[in-house]
Amino acid sequence: MGVDRVNLLEFDLEALAAYCLQLGEKRFRAVQLFRWIHQKGASEFAAMSDLARSLRNKLAAHAEIRAPELLTEQASADGTVKWLFDVGGGNAVETVFIPEDDRGTLCVSSQAGCAVGCRFCSTGHQGFSRNLTTGEIVAQLWYAEHHLRVRLGLGPGERAVTNVVMMGMGEPLQNYAALVPALRVMLDDHGYGLSRRRVTVSTSGVVPMIDRLRADCPVALAVSLHAPNDVLRDQLVPLNRKYPLDELLGACRRYLEAAPRDFITFEYCMLDSVNDTPELAQQLVELVRGDHRSMSVPCKLNLIPFNPFPQSGLRRSSRERVLAFAKVLQDAGIVTTIRRTRGDDIDAACGQLAGEVQDRTNVQTRMARPVIRIETTG
Numbered sequence: 001m002g003v004d005r006v007n008l009l010e011f012d013l014e015a016l017a018a019y020c021l022q023l024g025e026k027r028f029r030a031v032q033l034f035r036w037i038h039q040k041g042a043s044e045f046a047a048m049s050d051l052a053r054s055l056r057n058k059l060a061a062h063a064e065i066r067a068p069e070l071l072t073e074q075a076s077a078d079g080t081v082k083w084l085f086d087v088g089g090g091n092a093v094e095t096v097f098i099p100e101d102d103r104g105t106l107c108v109s110s111q112a113g114c115a116v117g118c119r120f121c122s123t124g125h126q127g128f129s130r131n132l133t134t135g136e137i138v139a140q141l142w143y144a145e146h147h148l149r150v151r152l153g154l155g156p157g158e159r160a161v162t163n164v165v166m167m168g169m170g171e172p173l174q175n176y177a178a179l180v181p182a183l184r185v186m187l188d189d190h191g192y193g194l195s196r197r198r199v200t201v202s203t204s205g206v207v208p209m210i211d212r213l214r215a216d217c218p219v220a221l222a223v224s225l226h227a228p229n230d231v232l233r234d235q236l237v238p239l240n241r242k243y244p245l246d247e248l249l250g251a252c253r254r255y256l257e258a259a260p261r262d263f264i265t266f267e268y269c270m271l272d273s274v275n276d277t278p279e280l281a282q283q284l285v286e287l288v289r290g291d292h293r294s295m296s297v298p299c300k301l302n303l304i305p306f307n308p309f310p311q312s313g314l315r316r317s318s319r320e321r322v323l324a325f326a327k328v329l330q331d332a333g334i335v336t337t338i339r340r341t342r343g344d345d346i347d348a349a350c351g352q353l354a355g356e357v358q359d360r361t362n363v364q365t366r367m368a369r370p371v372i373r374i375e376t377t378g
């Protein structure tokens, strides 16, 4: 069985080349192998016809290409597909494919559970169990891409997944060491060949890791803001107590110097009577504009209607409130979109991903505290 075998999904091309070197093989063999795995979706060495039989035998003896076991697949009426993978120890993570006219976006998980514990997030309510490995992150793309090519009847050269967003379960920047090689596999021309603009890391604001990502592997960045001031954000995104807004926005400005896009996407989950008033929208405008021009953050705002789940104690903002909030931003010249909810008939929408996680952090007890509501007139 696979216990002692090296899973080649764990390796970016450099690591695979190092592994091949150990087997006495030249770098170009690693390139061939990498292409078999990621471009063709091979899982059997025997099928790799242009590799010498001796190498195939060696690989078959010591290595494997293995995704976590698939537990369930659910397809939504709108074409969204959600997979649940067993990552062992009673933990499962979810991956979601969202097809649109001009793209296919895969929403990938980075951790089993999440330690940040945002109030409005189902994953946050589960607590943290463990980081996924590079192979477990890559496997989600490997499985989805090759499975969908067959399912959608795509021809050679056609791609199912054109965009990856690290917006599944977990905080990707709290699993940095596994994340970066996984991003490299996604970007590699011999791998999935996705451009940096089409791979998005979404973070709740791990400031030092935003700086490291800028240096190591700049891809598109989405920052989950959810509040325009520290008092409110401290409540909604507990990580804000460690990295408050001025530090977070500073990291965003620095990130833009190296980013593949010239804006940051700010995500803002619309919670009824918590963070959705026109006054807060105005504060948000002032926040991203900064006190003077050099402090502004070029950005787009993505408003996400809250997707409810049991135990959250929160409600989705009404359509009218979302539109009124958006209007304040748009009138100030900020590009603002309202995210369409996809796959909610299969609980695949943002923040509904729950999988099954062994809570090792007792977050559920901490979460029992109520959120302070804003008193609104009218």
Ligand code: SAH
Pocket (backbone or CB within 6 Å): 120, 121, 122, 166, 167, 168, 169, 170, 171, 172, 202, 203, 204, 222, 223, 224, 267, 268, 269, 304, 305, 306, 307, 308, 309, 350, 351, 352
């Ligand atoms: N941990 C990362 C990425 C995963 S969450 C982050 O927080 O950015 C992906 C996005 O879904 C985040 O913007 C998050 O705030 C949002 N989200 C979480 N729970 C949600 C919910 N119940 N409804 C709507 N959006 C939610």
Ligand code: SF4
Pocket (backbone or CB within 6 Å): 114, 115, 116, 117, 118, 121, 122, 123, 124, 125, 168, 169, 170, 171, 203, 204, 224
């Ligand atoms: Fe973690 Fe993101 Fe959910 Fe917050 S929103 S708990 S950071 S997964």
